Amino acid sequence: MPELDQSQLKVSPLGEVSKFLSAHENFKNAFISSSIPQVCKDEPCVLGVDEAGRGPVLGPMVYGIAFCPIESNKELVDLGCADSKELTEEKRDIIFANMNTKESSNSCIGWSVEVISPSVISANMLRRTKYSLNEISMDSAIGLIKRAADEGVNIAEVYVDTVGPPEKYQAKLSNIFPYYKITVAKKADSTYPIVSAASICAKVTRDHALKLWRFPEGLKLSHETYGSGYPGDPDTKRFLSENADLVFGYPNLVRFSWSTAETALNGHAYDVEFDDIDDTKQEYEGEQITKFFKGKTIKGQIKRERHQFFKRRFLGKVEF
């Protein structure tokens, strides 16, 4: 990811995650992780990958991984790691807290998440050469796996949840990590408890990051006023239509690269045009043969064009 600027935290309990999220500069990416249990370095481990907050127009997207020894699968099931979409927010918070505080869990399960800020998402998607959300996601997942491996986790099997076509993603991962047994599947979080654990970590972080968002722009808005961030949420819709700034558009909680945000700005803020968004389109630069037929006024005088020196520098006469 081009934007490497990020802050880091090693934590466990939920309270610390919240404290960290509300103190950190929320336009940067952040990295939060648990400590790594010794058994995860000694025994071969399964590692699950999932994301949260891909679709919303507000707040960060969070990528998460969780890992534990292959033998410890039962502990995940005991914790209640099942399809995270079936779980209520409250339930997820409890499981996350137990995962970090219960002796039987924190001795064998480790996790880490990357919080990808809405400004980083927008800036990447709106580059001159587009860096798509899919690429951002994959690079984040790869980064998290690499990081865990670097810190000594004995990874044997990797399970990844995906929304897109699994084959291409699986081929890419197998290429980067040839020694791991890699499985990319749709709805993996309901099939594999370890993916479900990763999903819970990502979702809990995403929910808290959005709830605890402080606006560097000085807006005093609570979570209730902007809602879940999903484009269909009536609170989110109202927030977008009521909080547009004429010049700057929105605070950086909003993903400007979402068409929802763009449409909502229409009529609520000044139109803005960036210079040469499409400067890949090269115009023919040499002299054209048709120039011999034009360039004269009706009386036959030759029209004088401004010298290249001025044209290249976009210099012209000022008229009042």
Add this chain to the structure above:
Amino acid sequence: MSINLELSQSQLNDPKTNDIKLHYMPASIQGDGAANVDLFFNNYTAEENGVMRNTFRGHSLEGCKFTVPNTHKGLIFQETDTPLDENTNRVFKLAGSFDSFNYWNYDKAPSKADAFRQMWDVVSVAEAMSADISMDDIEKEMERRKKKTEDSKEKSEP
């Protein structure tokens, strides 16, 4: 029709008008009015290895400080009312002055290749164009041309 620019030395020296923080943006904002620059923009400016970074409407910007050549001064004029009658004189009042501003590029590090940078060549061209010419300079130039024509005659004659 003529245009009057109103400014005084005391205004130019007044620190209140002399310290305007400007941003040269790589986008045209189709509107005119106050902007909450401090909270929505300056707040986010980060600097690393001499390159400043920020975003505007989600687009990433890279920028640097640009200092106005010390032979020049940046001035901002404002016209309060544009007269409807074309023959009336127009009056522009000094609204502020500046010696530097932040120059931003859209997703591209600022460099000498930017048209904006090259625009400043005009300053030296204009200086050469409008510099005073003394009698001495004219004689020198005449001498130079005479020599040039003699040289070319010598080359073609033998």
